[in-house]
C-alpha cells in the first residue's frame with residue numbers, strides 16, 4: 001500500500017531539487033491563452049507558463065471547463 005501523503009511529499013521534494021517552485025494553499029481559478037503562453041490565475045497571483053498540467057483529481061472541474069485532458 002502507498003502512503004499517498006508521503007509519496008506526494010517525496011515527489012515534491014524531488015521536483016524542488018530540479019528547480020520547481022511549489023505554492024500551497026493557492027486555489028486555481030482560471031486560465032487563458034495569451035500569445036504563445038498560458039496565463040493561469042489563482043487566488044493569489046497570475047502566472048505565465050508554456051504548459052499547464054491539470055492535476056485537480058478524478059472529479060476535475062478545471063480540466064473539463066478548459067476543454068483540456
Ligand SMILES: Cc1cc2nc3c(=O)[nH]c(=O)nc-3n(C[C@H](O)[C@H](O)[C@H](O)COP(=O)(O)OP(=O)(O)OC[C@H]3O[C@@H](n4cnc5c(N)ncnc54)[C@H](O)[C@@H]3O)c2cc1C
Nearest residue numbers: 004026027028029030042054055056057058059060061062
Ligand atoms: C470514490 C473513489 C475511490 C477511489 N479508490 C481508489 C483506490 O482504492 N485505489 C486507488 O489507487 N485509487 C482510487 N481512486 C482514485 C484515486 O483517488 C486517484 O487515483 C488519485 O487520488 C488521483 O490523485 P490525483 O493527485 O490525480 O488527484 P486528487 O488526489 O484528487 O488530488 C487533486 C488535488 O487537486 C486539488 N484541487 C482541486 N481543485 C483545485 C483548484 N481549483 N485549485 C487548486 N487545487 C485544486 C484538490 O484539493 C486535491 O488536493 C478512487 C477515486 C474515487 C473517486
